[in-house]
Amino acid sequence: MNGALLARTKAGRAADRAAAAETLSDDALQAHLLQGVSRTFALTIPQLPPALAKPVANAYLLCRIVDTIEDEVALDSAQKRRFCEQFARVTRGGENPRELRDALAPLLSVATSPAERELIQLIPRVIAITHGFAPPQREALACCVAIMARGMAEFQDRDLRFGLTSLEEMGRYCYYVAGVVGEMLTRLFCHYSPAIACHREELLGLALSFGQGLQMTNILKDLWDDHDRGVCWLPRDVFAEAGFDLRELRPGHGDPRFSAGLRHLIGVAHGHLRHALRYTLLIPPGETGIREFCLWALGMAVLTLRKIHRHPQFTSSAEVKITRRSVKLTIAVSRLLRSSDRGLKAAFALAGLGLPLQPAVPTRPND
Incomplete structure (x- = not known):
């Protein structure tokens, strides 16, 4: 056929x-x-x-x-x-x-x-x-679609074989595909609950980090799958500082300079996910469903970063994909601790133990 x-x-x-x-x-x-x-x-x-x-x-x-x-x-x-x-x-x-x-x-x-x-x-x-x-819900959804469509088009005509220019540009891409979703969800949460709306401005700021942390984790996990189709979302400046040129990127090379750049990005993503925990803790404890929605995504991202950090020489996303057992554990811990801020902080600290940590500044382009 x-x-x-x-x-x-x-x-x-x-x-x-x-x-x-x-x-x-x-x-x-x-x-x-x-x-x-x-x-x-x-x-x-x-x-x-x-x-x-x-x-x-x-x-x-x-x-x-x-x-x-x-x-x-x-x-x-x-x-x-x-x-x-x-x-x-x-x-x-x-x-x-x-x-x-x-x-x-x-x-x-x-x-x-x-x-x-x-x-x-x-x-x-x-x-x-x-x-x-x-109307406020429709506006939140329409605004998200418009920004995402316009922003993703910005990267369509680019030669992405050898990465993005900088960490700042990576942040801009993460905003268009994930940060804007975090803003949209926050607007929906605030429309739903006056108690959540009390923290609207702080939540909107942290939502950018939440989205960027999740998207950076996905970019790192899917690094070699993207590479196979001629795309690289990694920032050249971070790897250049470590002494590695992304034009030399090949699976299985084992270059310690590449691993150093990877660790730096893991640290930045980890920093953003710390902000994501702050976002989640601003949701009233009684809103258990919203907290679980956030916690499942956050927990699975941290566990994925752990796998990437432990296996920096991975060559496919399947090698660093978390197991079903880990997913079930994330769900169980989230449900057990969802109403306890102290318990959630302790669980997050334990999950991120040993991960590098770098300053995480969310990026929002001037649209």
Whole structure:
């Protein structure tokens, strides 16, 4: 079967699945789509109070649509930019979502997963859910999509084979793909709870670190997977200071200068995750669902940093992926200590024992 025929076959199957999913309730539909595109968020989002779970699930699906456009190998940079800008307008209610769906879906390549194809087919339904939220919630989601779409486009036309220029530029990238999500979640949390809203400004600042810490951890974990596809998100200045040129980056080289640069980035990510703990502790102890939502992500990130630190010569993300046992332990400890600030501080200190620590200053571009 040639590529064009295979793509049409997959598109037809995605349309059939989407038509079947259309009969589901809003909550069931979003749970179904999340299970397909992110099992992690399909697990964590249901821990939130129902009044928050629905907009947060919708927000993740909106962000995943942007990711799908940005990752689509069949689209050139101009097409990606155009579709992302159109999707931002659709999210705000300025354009018809069906027109976007009908233009984008036929262009998806065979590399696009069935779950992502189905998500694209269901853009009109996802957007209908978005437009049913309260105005402050809709604004938070639309603002997040607009900034993410605009920011990710900034990096589309770049030669990323040999890394980003600096740690500051890495922070800017982390903001566009994760920090802006932290801001959006904080706005949703504050809309949900006046007690949380009392700490709004401090939470918004710490949310940037939360997002940057998680994204830096993902960048380090996926280092060699990205390298295989000709992309490097590491900052050249950090490695140059250690005496290593990222143009020489090869799996299995064992260069101690590279390991020194890696340790520095682990330390920065660890610093951001310390700020993430402060963020979590500002959530009232009685909001156990929101605390668990934050703690699961935070705990799994710290354990991932530990694996990377212990195995700096890893050559694939599978080698530093935390085990299911570690995930279950993170969940159990979070549930046990979720209402105890002292206990959570002690657990975090224990989990981060031995990790390097560097100053962590979150980056927010001037949009």
